[in-house]
Amino acid sequence: MSLLKPFSKLPGLNAANILLVENEEQLQQRLADALVEETAVTVNVRLAKTLPLPLKNEKSRPRIDLVVFIINLTSELSLQSAEASLKYLDPGYFLGKVCLLVTNARNASVPPARLDTVRKLAASLHCPLLCAEDQTPDGVTNAAERLLTILKVAAGLVPMTTALYLSNLTRCTVPSDIDQQGFD
């Protein structure tokens, strides 16, 4: 199986590589345009619809520092495709180099069970769950800024902080029943 491996290549100098995986291929282009505007670091954005990535690019592909799965909650297919793609990542990515980005979380037509499924998935993978608003340019810029923060840490460009340390602070948690009873 062609797994995407996090540490098999050498990193670039003052560069960070991010991979955006989205089944609908709508938000990733706008997010990519917002991400490359960063000037302090050279950000390379790679776009994909699903994993596994094509083998012919294997040699020329740089080391991917952060993999972001964009899930549109209004479509069930989006969630299924993201879950299927997760299997093609090497386990080394789940130490802080994976992020889930969710759009349309506030949409009334979305069944609430779907967001709960995504939260449970993010909690089981110990990765952060970001909610983004993709209809306005401001929303896209905000999402890009948040991704850049995580990307810089994952690429090792922030001193004294590693991806694993950051993921411990930002990971999505799901309250268990025992905690919930004590709440009242």
Add this chain to the structure above:
Amino acid sequence: MERHSSVAETPVNSVMVQRRSGSKSFRQSYRSCVGAASHLGYTPGLTTRRLTTSRRAPRSRTVTESVNPEQLSLLVKKEWQLSYVTPLHHFRHTQLRSYSRQLLAFIVAEKQQGLAVALEGAESSLKVVFSVVEGMATTDDDADTVLIQIHSKSVFASQDDPRRLVWSGWLTCINGSPDYVRSLPKDFVCLPLLCSSGAQWLTSLVKSWLERAFDCCIGSLDINSVNLQWLAALWTNCHPESNIGQLKLMWTLPVDPPLEIAFTVHPQDAWELWSSMRGQLQEEEQENEGVGEGAGDKDSVDIDEVTRFIDGLKNHFYRHFRLDLSAGTLSQVSTALGTAKHSGRIKISSSSYMNATLMLLTECALLKMPV
């Protein structure tokens, strides 16, 4: 309730409060702070905990026996627009006559303000009737259903001419969550589901009168795709006892221009698929547990069975047309027992399984209500 809102708004402060003294090691106390903050920040927790995962299969209810057939005929075969209603303050089932007078006066006053009127004739052509539909409540906690009708007649007609029904609506609560209903203070009556049909301007007038008179909030209720799937499964489950005609599902795909797919399934095929899904799940349960407990579960329907049923239909469609319906949203479900649309419109065509449908809709309304 204030405590809840302050926790939701200022999670940072609560972290400070929760931080333990320096007796424990730094790392342990930090981790406990992070844990506390992350779970106090989310209120009220996962919604799936509040959603029912299994329901009782509907039976040809004794609704027809306990409810006056004339009143029942007013409720079926008409398309209703659904709304949720928060509990009504000081609503008395004994004061319905005075409510009719108040509502009529309100409508007349609003009309005189210069709103666009579609009715011909003077104001006295309207008549409002509040009545109670007895026998619909299933449990002791449910309040009786209240039916509101607005009739009109033209100015030139005589007294004997029949009045035309211009608007009708009914407030109901069928098997509402007993914990919630019992936890309300004494003055409140819980009737969370409002079904209305008629002119739009009358609907908005009635809603604003209800909001003012009983200090409640009324908002539109959508039926999301999971509940539409529940309805499809529950109606299909009724097939052996009363023929459902056909099972028709409508999907909307987000392409440009938007594509609408109407998927009609022959009732016998739908029933075979449904019963094979249920049989499969019960066999698996028996294998896993090793005890024959599955046989007694014929009464209840699980969310797993519903998901599998709909997945089966989607797979069949994919095999024939290479279109994955998961990419779209389920917008309408219709059988001979009723039609339900995503926009919040429901039509109950047959009175036999009305209760199960209304139970599901009451639950939707209770969940959608701002708590």
